[in-house]
Amino acid sequence: MEKEEFRICPFCKSKIPASLDICPICHGVIVERPFAPSNEINSEGKKDSINNSWGEVNKDSFSDNNNASKVSNGKKRSWKKIFTVSTVVLSIAVIALIFFWPRSVTYKIGNIDPRFKISDNDVLQVVNDAAERWNKAAQKELLKYSPSGEVTVDFVFDYRQEYLNAEKEIEKEYSFLPTEKNALDYELQSINNQNTQLSYESEELDSETDTLNEDVSAYNSKVNYWNSLGGASTGVYRELQDERERLSVVKSQLQSKLQELKGREKTLDNETDKYNAEVDAYNKKVNEEKVKMDSIYDQFLKNQNYSDETKLGEFSGSVITMYAFDDSESLRLVLMHEFGHALGAEHAQNKSSVMFHMLNDISIDKTNPYPSAEDLELIGRH
Secondary structure (H helix, E strand, O other): OOOOOEEEOOOOOOEEEOOOOEOOOOOOEOOOOOOOOOOOEOOOOOEOOEEEOOEEEOHHHOOHHHHHHHHHHHHHHHHHHHHHHHHHHHHHHHHHHHHHOOOOEEEEEEEEOHHHOOOHHHHHHHHHHHHHHHHHHHOOOOEEEOOOOOEEEEEOOOHHHHHHHHHHHHHHHOOOHHHHHHHHHHHHHHHHHHHHHHHHHHHHHHHHHHHHHHHHHHHHHHHHHHHHOOOOOHHHHHHHHHHHHHHHHHHHHHHHHHHHHHHHHHHHHHHHHHHHHHHHHHHHHHHHHHHHHHHHHHHHHHHOOOOOOOOOEEEEOOEEEEOOOOOHHHHHHHHHHHHHHHOOOOOEOOOOOOOEOOHHHOOOOOOOOOOOHHHHHHHOOO
């Protein structure tokens, strides 16, 4: 009956069946079986010849010392083979780490259309700022500038920036309108205040006139009474004369107040007419601005096939293309959004995230924006 061959695992030194290439104890992969004599005994009580990968060796052909030397050399070659394979495996692992371990996405500045009227240095400063805000939020270098970067940032001038430039020109042309409106508002407030004061004084004059009329009526009643008696005494007559003089003075004063009020009312009417003319002129200018704005906007919609959404920038393949921006802050925010796509992020649902798809609806501080936790989850690096 044949006995099963065994060998020694070179890793854990366990005795395992020779037919196995993986040690069941330590799970080490045995690349080449160690050089060892067979356990099978022939009929003469001698071990059979030993076969190995370097050729057939017969035990009887050598002395005991030579046999020991050959076995030892065989083991050395076997361990050398294992060491070589381990080195190769380690090298493969290192290469895999180099290629697959998360690393920085490098970027570079591509073409900048001169019609944007922005310098290369200003562009680089804003682009670096947008990238650094991702790095700070993730607390690692996700994005890195390199003159030979894998992602190119291009600035392509088209109808979008043309529209923004035309809009700015119209706003500049009518930049005086807010100041005019403030002046008109102030003037209106003054007119209203004067109207309120005149109304108060007019009511007061009416009240004083009513009092005077009542006093005159009482005076006339007294005069009629004494006349009906045939005349008044000297004392009563003097009192009535004094009363008549007083009423005459009051009447004269009220008439002066009335004339003054009428004069002020006329002045206020003139100011109101002037104000209304200024308002008409202001509204005409506002309407002119609106007509111009509507005209360039209609052309803008026509250029983008009347779509409600406008791409200010986009990431495609390995290129970030910027189409339009109002200022450095809006440029930075759009660049941060497109860098997010370059890092693998899709659009976010939260309006407080940089990756929210509608710039006008985003609800973050545009003067100091940073990627949110949702943004970092979308790129899978948080």
